[in-house]
Amino acid sequence: MPSQTGRSSSSRQYPCERCPLRSLPVFREFEKPELAFISKLKKGELAVDKGATVLVEGSHSAHLYTVLSGWAFRYKLLQDGRRQILNYLMPGDLIGLQGSVMGEMQHSVEALSPMLLCVFERDNLLEIYRNHPGLAYDITWIASREERMLDENLLSVGRRSAIERAAYLVAFIASRAKVVGLNGTQSIQIPITQQHIADTLGLSLVHTNKTIRKLMDRQLIVWRDGGCGVVDIEGLKQLAGWEGLAEGRRPLI
Amino acid sequence: MPSQTGRSSSSRQYPCERCPLRSLPVFREFEKPELAFISKLKKGELAVDKGATVLVEGSHSAHLYTVLSGWAFRYKLLQDGRRQILNYLMPGDLIGLQGSVMGEMQHSVEALSPMLLCVFERDNLLEIYRNHPGLAYDITWIASREERMLDENLLSVGRRSAIERAAYLVAFIASRAKVVGLNGTQSIQIPITQQHIADTLGLSLVHTNKTIRKLMDRQLIVWRDGGCGVVDIEGLKQLAGWEGLAEGRRPLI
DNA sequence: CGTATCTTTGATATAAGTCAACAGTGGTGG
DNA sequence: CCACCACTGTTGACTTATATCAAAGATACG
Known part of the structure; x- marks a missing residue:
């Protein structure tokens, strides 16, 4: 299955004030002092290779991350190795x-x-609660x-x-990806395997x-470049009987 | 399937300072001012009948509740009525x-x-964030x-x-029930149907x-009084390959 | 008692799992 | 440059787990 630990810390590149994500319409405006505070908490950036393990079950990580770019997934294992993926992570997610x-x-x-992560100290979390209730x-x-x-x-x-x-799964991921601008070429490409x-x-x-294959036969998706291309998101939602995400703007930390 | 709306507000009975749950070892000690603040937020108590709907999908409830006594469950429906229960709620849960x-x-x-719920105003939530970071x-x-x-x-x-x-399910529910003192008669009785x-x-x-039936044949549970009696929680955990809850003390709001 | 709600059971159908083999792809080292 | 290997996707044959259907007992309740 997975996965080597490939990380490399890089020197800081994006100050929060010029975060490329923050200008997206999904994210709510932050007040100047909030932004300054977040920026102060940010400890640096971390580049992660594809396939690398970012966090491992059982560990006590000292860090908290925000995804700047790239995709990841959360999962749990049963004792005998059976794996359940719980959710996917994309830019803007904690x-x-x-x-x-x-x-x-x-x-x-x-x-x-490959991913780029903003790094925060776990210890500073309490400071947020004390100084910035919002x-x-x-x-x-x-x-x-x-x-x-x-x-x-x-x-x-x-x-x-x-x-x-x-x-449902493809529609769900595609909906989330769309609002964070992951559809450069118009149609969304999800970098996952069938496993x-x-x-x-x-x-x-x-x-x-x-x-x-059935979804492909129905012209709802295509499989290309080692991933899933989303062709007809409305058709997928209808097939799944899924209403879609009912989200307005959200905070970006 | 469900369920009539049977509620009746009752006048306030338990001030938070004498909350019967708070003295349980699972719940962490609260500071005097914290407790006073919570107590001030508490608007009253609500008695709910068995089978009654406490909250319904799509609504904008003005309230937030803490379970004082009784059991409930959270669920979602698909358009055609298929139901998925997401989790169970018992004393101490929000x-x-x-x-x-x-x-x-x-x-x-x-x-x-039948349940007894503490009622809080939704609007007061922000006040907590402003005045009590803890x-x-x-x-x-x-x-x-x-x-x-x-x-x-x-x-x-x-x-x-x-x-x-x-x-897993029975062991999970029983483990949670045990720490909130729901095993008066020593062996836990879960008030649910097979549906x-x-x-x-x-x-x-x-x-x-x-x-x-297989679990009963293995002497892990019994079915009685319209519910599930837990006989051998360790055996259940072993069968499920489940490690159990790794929880220390927790807050009670 | 009579009715509704649960539980139980057997027979049968179907969705999903397992096994096995093969094809495409990209990378790596000789 | 080729041979090899690892990973991913594809397919068919067969097995198994689970669903569906149908009916009958229990049990609680008014």
Whole structure:
């Protein structure tokens, strides 16, 4: 399965005030002092290779990250190696909040592509709560958003058929990717293998392959460049019976 | 399936300072001012009938609740009525945080037994963040804990076999119930039907029944008084390959 | 009692898993 | 430059887990 530890810290490049993500319409405006405070907390940037493990279950990481660019996924393993992917991470998402708040990590995170991460010290989290209630509230908001996504994923894995699940998953990822500007060429390209999809949907690799083929036959997706190209996101949503993300603007930390 | 709306507000009975839950060893000590503040926020108590809907998907509830006594569950529905139970709620758990933070509820909550709830105003949430950073942090902690439980549930539904899932579920609920003192008679009694279990595990009712029977044959559980009696929690954990909850003390809001 | 809600069971159907083999791809080292 | 290897995707044959259907017992309840 995975994965070598390929990291390299790079010197700081983007001050938060000129963060390329912050200008996207999905993210709410921050007050000057909030932004300055965040900027002060930022410790640097971390470049991560594709396939590298960012965080590992059982560890007590001293860091908290925000994805600047690239894709990753969160997962848990059963004792015998069966893997369940819990969610995907893309630009603007926080990595490691659970571990920061509660201590030990209970899941692992692996990069799906080369990534650039903003690094924060775990210890500074409390400082946010003391000095910037608005930002503290934002962090709770972010945790609630993750919970909401997990609710949806659990509904899908528990109650949808294989093809509905696959359609939901692609539509879900594509919807999220779109709002953070990951559709440069107009159609979104998700850098995952069919094994990842299988481990997300709770299906076997072979059955996943046959299911994906059906989506391709229906002209909803294509498989190219070692990943999934999204052709008809509305068709996917309809097939899955999924309403889509009901999100307005959100905070970026 | 469900369920009538049976609520009745009762006049206030327990001031937070004499909350019967707070003295349990699972809950961390609160400072006097924290406790006073919480007590001030508490608006009253709400008695809910078994089977009643506490919160409904799509609504904008003005309230946030803490379970004083009784059991409930969170769930989501697909358009055609398929139901997925996401998690269970028992004394000490918060109800409706997601909705309070993000606005609209994206799941429903139904009582499994008669319940008593502490009622808080949604609007006062921000006040907590402004005046009590420690409590604000606790709320994020609680949200992270819920996320963690969902991670485990998703792992289970996605990757465990039917009997492993059932064993995990019972062990999981029983472990949580034990630490909040729900084992008066020593052995824990979970007030659910097999339909609830089916909708939690993502299985059909018939298959769930046959699976539960296997657990009974193995002397791990019994079915009595319209609910599940937990006989051998260690045996269940072993069958599921589950390590158990790794929780220390937690906040009670 | 009579009715509704749960649980149980057997027979059958279907979705998904497993096994096995092969084809395309890209990388690496001789 | 080629041979080899690892990884990914594809397919068909077969097995198994789980779903569906149908009916009958239990059990609680008014």
